[in-house]
Amino acid sequence: MPSTNLTFASRAEHRAWLATQSALPAGFRVGATKFDFTPREAPKPAKMTLTLIALDRPTPDFAAVFTRNAFPGAPIIVGRQRLGAPALGAIIVNNKISNVCAPGGVEASERVCAETARLLKLSATEVLPSSTGVIGWGLPVDAMLGALPQAVGALAGGSILPAAEGIVTTDLYPKIRRASLGGGSIVGIAKGAGMIEPNMATMLVYVLTDIAVPRATLRASLTRAVNASFNTISVDSDTSTSDTVALVSSGRVAGVDAAAFEQALTGVCRDLAEDVVRNGEGVRHVIRVRVQRAATLELARDLGKAIVNAPLFKCAVAGNDPNVGRLVQAIGKHVGAQAPGTDLSKLKLMLGGIEIFSGGVFRLNPDKEKALVAHLRRAELYATAAPKDGVFTPPIDYPSHERCVEINVDLNSGSAEATVLGGDLTHEYVSENADYRS
């Protein structure tokens, strides 16, 4: 799945590489501003960043997919309406508060859109809102309106980095991926680290292109690209109420072949999806499960998800412990509860290229055990450190490599195949989430 196999020895190296990915497509400017406010529900000082993505002129060619969570945030409700609008001129994003099921949430979101539109000389329906952060709190609309002129003033072409940095919450680093084709480019940014098992869309992702693609083609391509990327990952099995992937074309570069565009778009989405997992909260190992020769695509994907979401197996991976019994347990749980009747008699399991299960029994020995431990250690992103205060924090804020724990599930009973990415379950995850709001 990864189109790259990069390693970074330091934050500076990673930042230098990000700079090579950051050139904005023609026709876009981005800006961000940070300000202080006090949430109504828990009166303690907090910081919010407003990020603005603006087109030089409104475009009819935009697409978006949203979460399937049954309690979507107010920006999702507004965003679904925007899909019917004739054009899009800007995207306004805030972090810290996700504006989900807060009293008056839709009105709050519309007020922010209206003021953004006024400052940019757009109509309110030409502004797409996004919010991410604590669920349940209300937006500090007055403070946001006060900060908006600074975001507008910061708008600049050239680099997408200020937007990639502006939209993050618990992310350790900004995520940017690009593809070039036909004289134009596709550049995507993503925010997302926890509450990640997207169902149809994910987190906040914005993909900008200057390649002219008609609205209908853009929307069909985005749906397929998202299914092949963000819908195959899970950090913690939780599906956000704010998941959004938006794709916007400024149309500045004459159209390329639709299939080539979709292929490049899918590549950008897959790389960003892997970035999101690799920077998942507390993730020390990325786990890649390839399920092959399944009877159906649904079975292949669900089985992959069942493995990357099994807490005990995730803990074993965190400990570089090849406890493959927990892997078989996860498969058996899924099949027993969700897919009874599945033929498991020809199942073959590989971990790190080593056969560990076939013909209904484990194929283990002490030499394999050592090789499996070595595979897990090689895929570890950083060594955990026992902290003095009990709060575990990743010691680096860049991805040291792009290696994965590689699991191969061969069902030998069909022709469907899926690859699913997930993360391990670590002290760093618990530290991040047992104390997130304080």
Add this chain to the structure above:
Amino acid sequence: MPSTNLTFASRAEHRAWLATQSALPAGFRVGATKFDFTPREAPKPAKMTLTLIALDRPTPDFAAVFTRNAFPGAPIIVGRQRLGAPALGAIIVNNKISNVCAPGGVEASERVCAETARLLKLSATEVLPSSTGVIGWGLPVDAMLGALPQAVGALAGGSILPAAEGIVTTDLYPKIRRASLGGGSIVGIAKGAGMIEPNMATMLVYVLTDIAVPRATLRASLTRAVNASFNTISVDSDTSTSDTVALVSSGRVAGVDAAAFEQALTGVCRDLAEDVVRNGEGVRHVIRVRVQRAATLELARDLGKAIVNAPLFKCAVAGNDPNVGRLVQAIGKHVGAQAPGTDLSKLKLMLGGIEIFSGGVFRLNPDKEKALVAHLRRAELYATAAPKDGVFTPPIDYPSHERCVEINVDLNSGSAEATVLGGDLTHEYVSENADYRS
């Protein structure tokens, strides 16, 4: 759900209470023995306990339910056959290795049964085997046969405690619950701390009674009692390959009313199920979700499970953080993905008796926030301690109280109801499971 509301200030207090629960029903003896061995797959010294439950004479009146995991352990395969046997005379249980998908697993299990039968003068089909522990490894049959005579020699009536202690793995304390009726008693013991989301049966549970109940009644009652108890709990959403609940009657006490028996049996099972959650790996808070006025029982139970299995909400509870947004996210994820079309418009949510959500929006304020924090703190079993070596261990090996984090989900759209129990997600859980085998 809890039939008791006990508090224990020390291990000694808890042990004294256990002693009051431990009297064996007439017609049973138990014995256990511990021995050293070296697993083939990972040659390091290990310890195993063999636990024997023996009837004074074989009984036709026994029942058992087993895991729905599609990779059941060899003892489950053997146990399903035993259900067709005319009588049961003994149960032989080992911990440390679960004998799941190990080459020759069924033969190994049968050899242990045959030797147990020989020593007790039973036929091999009168012995029910159980194994729990690492998945994938093979049983050390020769070492087990060598230790069996000690287990037989240790057989004694009086107290079930040696069996309750013998079957544990990562449990912090033995679990025993009893009911008395009609001059007889029902006494159950349970082992289970991790890999716990039973689906039809759970972990290892043995319920012994001297009350005469015919086999058919016993089996029907057990199925219903398990559905109302072990099938409504989840520590970590993982379903064990070894889950077993066995119920055996020695028939020494003349039969009581079948309905009264089933009610008492259900009470014992529910109390044991709650014990298993309370002693779940790393559990610091037991979470009890009562889903009311749902359209179907399935929706009520699945929604409860979705809440107690949502990692981010579990982490928030661990941190005494009333991050109720994560609770709504979990409900919305389940309904959006698994039960679309469910009417959520009349949903009312309570936490600790405090209304937090109704009419589609959150009902929060700083005073409620303080009260919610107080509720979470009161339900905490122990304060976590930041350890010097980074390995978090529960500081007590007894349950300090039986309070729960109380969540009420009122869907106001039907008449079905379910109560589900789960635990939080803590550093203690990760410490336990990232390093379990080493």
